Amino acid sequence: xxxxxxxxxxxxxxxxxxxxxxxxxxxxxxxxxxxxxxxxxxxxxxxxxxxxxxxxxxxxxxxxxxxxxxxxxxxxxxxxxxxxxxxxxxxxxxxxxxxxxxxxxxxxxxxxxxxxxxxxxxxxxxxxxxxxxxxxxxxxxxxxxxxxxxxxxxxxxxxxxxxxxxxxxxxxxxxxxxxxxxxxxxxxxxxxxxxxxxxxxxxxxxxxxxxxxxxxxxxxxxxxxxxxxxxxxxxxxxxxxxxxxxxxxxxxxxxxxxxxxxxxxxxxxxxxxxxxxxxxxxxxxxxxxxxxxxxxxxxxxxxxxxxxxx
Numbered sequence: 337x338x339x340x341x342x343x344x345x346x347x348x349x350x351x352x353x354x355x356x357x358x359x360x361x362x363x364x365x366x367x368x369x370x371x372x373x374x375x376x377x378x379x380x381x382x383x384x385x386x387x388x389x390x391x392x393x394x395x396x397x398x399x400x401x402x403x404x405x406x407x408x409x410x411x412x413x414x415x416x417x418x419x420x421x422x423x424x425x426x427x428x429x430x431x432x433x434x435x436x437x438x439x440x441x442x443x444x445x446x447x448x449x450x451x452x453x454x455x456x457x458x459x460x461x462x463x464x465x466x467x468x469x470x471x472x473x474x475x476x477x478x479x480x481x482x483x484x485x486x487x488x489x490x491x492x493x494x495x496x497x498x499x500x501x502x503x504x505x506x507x508x509x510x511x512x513x514x515x516x517x518x519x520x521x522x523x524x525x526x527x528x529x530x531x532x533x534x535x536x537x538x539x540x541x542x543x544x545x546x547x548x549x550x551x552x553x554x555x556x557x558x559x560x561x562x563x564x565x566x567x568x569x570x571x572x573x574x575x576x577x578x579x580x581x582x583x584x585x586x587x588x589x590x591x592x593x594x595x596x597x598x599x600x601x602x603x604x605x606x607x608x609x610x611x612x613x614x615x616x617x618x619x620x621x622x623x624x625x626x627x628x629x630x631x632x633x634x635x636x637x638x639x640x641x642x643x644x645x646x
Contacts, residue, residue: 345434
């Protein structure tokens with residue numbers, strides 16, 4: 337147990353995929369009793385575990401993810417990274433005032449990256465509504481940065497989804513289970529749309545096969561006349577909370593300004609609403625074009641998040 341942890345709560349490393357499942361259960365359990373975006377949604381956690389070229393266990397996770405449990409064995413807190421030098425706190429809201437400072441101390445010791453000689457840095461994203469966490473970071477010497485993002489939330493209510501029609505020459509369809517060809521075209525589109533070079537077919541296939549939130553009928557593409565994928569909208573689904581997540585949303589640079597992503601998003605919303613979904617969300621950085629797209633879809637609630645660093 338790290339210094340400062342309450343005696344009735346113990347912390348230990350993530351050990352195996354049973355622990356991964358328990359973390360996911362915590363995220364599902366706390367979704368309805370936490371503010372929007374407070375903890376990760378299931379797609380982000382499933383992606384952390386399975387959006388990799390192989391489904392094999394990585395022993396490095398055991399030193400980079402820490403769990404907090406009550407003496408009865410109930411999981412109430414998790415600290416994990418997503419990249420290098422960052423930390424994310426997943427915490428049951430009933431326990432945050434007992435363990436959050438200890439969680440942050442562990443992250444500072446184990447997840448900060450070496451930024452310069454004698455200097456280590458840790459970055460944590462915090463929503464503007466989360467005054468307790470902002471105050472804790474200020475007390476520990478963190479400074480608010482100019483970077484951050486926005487969490488968008490749409491509550492369906494009685495909203496009707498419009499009929500979807502793609503631009504001439506394009507075809508809307510779902511991705512095909514086990515299709516290596518589809519997986520490669522997804523990887524090619526992600527690399528082109530986000531100006532990357534590391535996406536590959538294997539990571540998509542591993543995620544599609546293993547992530548419980550993934551559904552091919554909600555994984556939609558706009559196929560160009562030449563057979564390439566011009567736009568892609570994935571919508572993982574948290575069935576227990578009846579909650580859908582847009583991730584990713586992208587269009588190839590050669591096919592922009594044709595309304596393709598908007599049409600795919602409307603179709604995904606129409607399909608998931610038929611399944612009984614009550615809400616949907618997406619997150620974005622400070623990209624103006626993406627923000628305009630999400631606002632055009634009807635996301636009526638927005639929550640700002642800023643990066644803090646020490």
